[in-house]
Amino acid sequence: MLSVRSRRAALAVVAAAGLFGTVVVPTAAQAADAGAKRHKTVNLQLLAINDFHGNLEPPAGSSGTIKEIDPATGQVVSTPAGGVEYLAGALREARVAADDSITVAAGDLVGASPLTSALFHDEPTIEAMDMLGLDVSSVGNHEFDQGSAELLRKQDGGCHPKDGCYEDGRTFKGANFNYLSANVTDEKSGKPLLPPYWVTKSQGVKVGFIGVTLEGTPNIVTAEGVKGLKFANEVTTINKYAAELKAKGVNSIVALIHEGGYPASSTYNYDCGPAGQGISGPIVDIAEKIDPSVGAIITGHTHNAYACSIPDPNGVPRSVTSAASFGRLFTEINMKLDRTTGEIVRPSVKAENHVVRRTGEKAPDLTQLVEHYQKLAAPLANRPVGYIASDINGRGSSDLEKPLGDLIADAQQDQLSAADKGGAQVAFMNPGGIRSDLVYKAAGTEGDGVVTYGKAFTVQPFTNMMQIKTLTGAQLVQLLQQQVSGGNAAAPKILQVSSNLHYTLDMRKTGADRVVVDSIRLNGAAIDPAARYRVAANEFLASGGDGFPAFAAGTDKLVGASDLDVFTAYLTAHSSAASPLKAPAQDRIKVVGPGADVD
Incomplete structure (x- = not known):
């Protein structure tokens, strides 16, 4: 050498x-x-x-x-x-x-x-x-x-x-x-x-x-x-x-x-x-x-x-x-x-x-290297999987609730809600797992607004398997509180949630008190501490990663498709060239006080 x-x-x-x-x-x-x-x-x-x-x-x-x-x-x-x-x-x-x-x-x-x-x-x-x-x-x-x-x-x-x-x-x-x-x-x-x-x-x-x-x-x-x-x-x-x-x-x-x-x-x-x-x-x-x-x-x-x-x-x-x-x-x-x-x-x-x-x-020489691997990857990378009407920002959003985070959580809840796929009632996505924005502008010859497999992969590159677990209502509340307490107190990790969950996050307070418990609603109803809920998340999050041990305490685990497969299936099922997906409204988490980017 x-x-x-x-x-x-x-x-x-x-x-x-x-x-x-x-x-x-x-x-x-x-x-x-x-x-x-x-x-x-x-x-x-x-x-x-x-x-x-x-x-x-x-x-x-x-x-x-x-x-x-x-x-x-x-x-x-x-x-x-x-x-x-x-x-x-x-x-x-x-x-x-x-x-x-x-x-x-x-x-x-x-x-x-x-x-x-x-x-x-x-x-x-x-x-x-x-x-x-x-x-x-x-x-x-x-x-x-x-x-x-x-x-x-x-x-x-x-x-x-x-x-x-x-x-x-x-x-x-x-x-x-x-x-x-x-x-x-x-x-x-x-x-x-x-x-x-x-x-x-x-x-x-x-x-x-x-x-x-x-x-x-x-x-x-x-x-x-x-x-x-x-x-x-x-x-x-x-x-x-x-x-x-x-x-x-x-x-x-x-x-x-x-x-x-x-x-x-x-x-x-x-x-x-x-x-x-x-x-x-x-x-x-x-x-x-x-x-x-x-x-x-x-x-x-x-x-x-x-x-x-x-x-x-x-x-x-x-x-x-x-x-x-x-x-x-x-x-x-x-x-x-x-x-x-x-x-x-x-x-x-x-x-x-x-x-x-x-x-x-x-x-x-680096151009030659990149073009070499692009050519090998092209048949998979260039395959269309969906359509969007504009940029849907993930990493590019400084908000605690990110448009792309909402979309990913919606995809997980939708694709895993059937009884034979886990019966997910709500889904959560860790913000650090959103690796890019979903970009409207064409990267190659696919055309503006076309989501290729390569673009979707850039957003969700880990291909973690999805898991659906049962949590009690009390554990579900604890999960939300762990976003801003314990190991996450100094640098909160705000989970992205599916569209049927709403609550208020008061950033003027400290620790677990930032989650206003009385404001939590799932499908419009208050959380019953004794009830049992089926919750979907990727395997990293579901195992307690990123400081969420409440997930690890879940029971009746069912392993589903990968997060990427779930995401692309949702894009294909819910968008077309004539009816592209729009960015979600970011109306699930009501943030009171400062809302600085904490990713």
Whole structure:
């Protein structure tokens, strides 16, 4: 295998060699190493992405835009962004002027992916990450969607155990970049599932990267996905391995954390203020406790954009960044490394997010890769399954009750209401499971308003099996209260509900009291605490995921079709070219007080 330095140089010219061509490795990096010895510090560029989620094609709808301030008007505008061809082109351009460059990621490269990647178990995304020059990534929670064995296959290669190899016997080679999982260990052996850190050299100076995912991963992934694994505290783990790296003479350390924050501004390069006061969420507490020897922190998970400074335990500002999601941004971090001490010169660290504009140069080798898999997926992806009259927003809605969430819940209740399909009386959808908007504009030749299988898959990519369970009225009320209490108190997860359920959510109150119990009505009637109700939800939610243990207490479980099959069947049955579906009215949850986006 090529060294990391040599491989990066090779990838910079891979377009000239073709998708599978032989590449001649230049020696510019060696010359830079020799010249750097004359200086006390060396310059290092880090290029960072996070939460790519297999978005090889330019994302549609709100998922494919970035908010920025128009310099001409001073107004916030939405700019089209993303697409791996443009991302690779932008990264290659950014590296040109750098003395040395390392490309990193903070997890969720795969999982919840559109069909072009997901149909092939995200192998196309792993190939794309190698081609655009990724060196190292922490694992995210979505890397565990298909279980730890599949994650290891992503790293090591080999054909899928059930579906085999996809074409002409070609074996999937696995990732050439390094996946890190310092805080994910085997329950029996206690050993990390993947290496805890990765060390390389930049112009003679050792640089170490520690990768962790959020400690709460088991709460947001199916039980099967994390079976046999333990997830340790992020801070404790990073500090442990930072000490180990220092003992080995590695004093320039960067943390790649799949956990993030919520900036006060939605514009793409928000700096959070001089003392980091403009950001909240889990990353603030984490960053304030990580050992000062860690010179920079690169984050993800919340899909937000920021380039902030948050004080370390000594009160010294430290760079903390995130590049939104779906390849719409990348972060450029420039720093100096002290050749004598081997440390990152903290005051030198400068971070800035860059928009991956679709007016930029495409990387031809990535275009070839995407077109190759699009062609293979086309017969399934382009099949029409329904019609809509306008955009129906999911991820693009900042409301607690989302139009697309209403539509999905309606589909589940409608398709599972028959006695032989579970007798569902009401359905619930977790907001985090809505991965996109349902976009009116045509993505290809299908025509405006046509919902293809590929579009529906992008909205519901998990293909979780539906479950119908019996809950008492008291448990149903408890379920609604768990949206805003327990593990969800700090960051409420408001369930999307079918059209026959109505209630009031008073956001001026706290905890469970936010749900006005006397207002809850199912089919116009008050909930009887002693009565039994048949409730539908996807298997992740029905097993208690996302902080809803009331679901797990349900009885008389019946397993139905997948959430995607239920959704597409509803679209086909209830829409046509002459009578397309309209966006639901969002009149099920009456919100009193602030209704900020909490997805």
